[in-house]
Amino acid sequence: MKRILIVAPAWVGDAIMAQPLYARIKARHPDALIDVLAPAWTRPLHARMAEINDLIDAPFTHGELKLRERWALARQIKARGYHQAIVLPNSLKSALVPFFAGIAKRTGWLGEMRYGLLNDARELDPILLPQMAQRFYALGADAGVPLTEAMPFPVLTINADARDATVRKLGLSLDTPIVAICPGAEYGPAKRWPAVHAAALANRLIAEGQQVWLLGSNKDQEICSEIRQLAPQVLDLAGKTSLAEAIDLMSLASSVVCNDSGLMHVAAALQRPLVAVFGSSSPSFTPPLAIKAKIVTLDLECSPCFARVCPLGHMNCLNQLEADLVYTALNKLKT
Incomplete structure (x- = not known):
């Protein structure tokens, strides 16, 4: 069973635009367990995404480095045995926890000089992928695989x-x-x-x-x-x-x-x-x-x-x- 950690965006809209990525992962790997690392206040969003298995609260806010806290969180995450991390934000900081946790495959766009932190770093072509949601979605396939199928729209579920x-x-x-x-x-x-x-x-x-x-x-x-x-x-x-x-x-x-x-x-x-x-x-x-x-x-x-x-x-x-x-x-x- 494949275990995947998603380092999710902290903005509401960006977090929602990541949902088609989760659907793509589940379509390719139906048994995969997808966990999301994100600020606690995004829980109501992620709880309404059927593909997500577990939510991990990130104890730092936008712009904070907090190396000690990131290291401590990485030790906890390491014990979960993830096979892959997909890092959606482009910042260097967002790639630190998967690196510290020693996750074998760390995927994301190259972003802020993240050589080494990501070992599956992709180079973005903004002409081929003009939309943010497309850029997230593309990370659900192997490197070099073109985006040929139509991307599904994001979906949130409701508790009636x-x-x-x-x-x-x-x-x-x-x-x-x-x-x-x-x-x-x-x-x-x-x-x-x-x-x-x-x-x-x-x-x-x-x-x-x-x-x-x-x-x-x-x-x-x-x-x-x-x-x-x-x-x-x-x-x-x-x-x-x-x-x-x-x-x-x-x-x-x-x-x-x-x-x-x-x-x-x-x-x-x-x-x-x-x-x-x-x-x-x-x-x-x-x-x-x-x-x-x-x-x-x-x-x-x-x-x-x-x-x-x-x-x-x-x-x-x-x-x-x-x-x-x-x-x-x-x-x-x-x-």
Whole structure:
């Protein structure tokens, strides 16, 4: 039985885009045991991926070296007897634990000068593999094997009992169609559609008899509060749910509107009809991977800039992207 350790990304969206890789491994090696090493807060994501056997919490955050902690974790991992580690992040730090653990085959893209740390290091051709999910997926095959088959879309499973309990706990009504709006983007304001436009969309949907839920974390409460002031009938759930609860509640939505964010990839993996709003980032690199997904972007000359804050100071890529464009895209999803 083959045992494989995945060193997973720490961002929500990136973690979801790795799921097709796990499906590919299981298709090639049905008896394989796939364990994931990732920050503890990603557990709700990985627990909803049917291919994963076990979750190992990484006791360090983004950017921390913590050599002593990595060495101690590697000693524990060594005892599990992994045959292969696949390292998805491109940082040098992310390759240290598999190296310290002495895992025989250590696979990943070359990244930050990881010669030696990886002994199955691949050289990336960004033209052949333009999307992040494709790059993860390619690591599930032997070196040199071209990506010829169609990559499946990410899939998250739902615990219906847990979802029902969350609905009861929050006193939610399911009597009218739900549109979930996810106005946050942890990366920075250059990814966030302005509150005034989100509120205009919400008011229009509510006037048609739909209910609008705002989903997000504590960090999204400020922009959700701005939307609520302009659209008082929205239901603001930002910061009131755990990530696990937000995932389960999103599965109830008849459609979802998101920025390019982790929750956008959650909605896609739940196969929810989705409108994705792109500003400073590129839908060519991290698109929503779903059949029923529409991308709305102005595709200005200055975008994508991939900046956290607009370097030109005007953020026209989102400020000029008005609610009508998103409303039209939502209606096209119904056809």
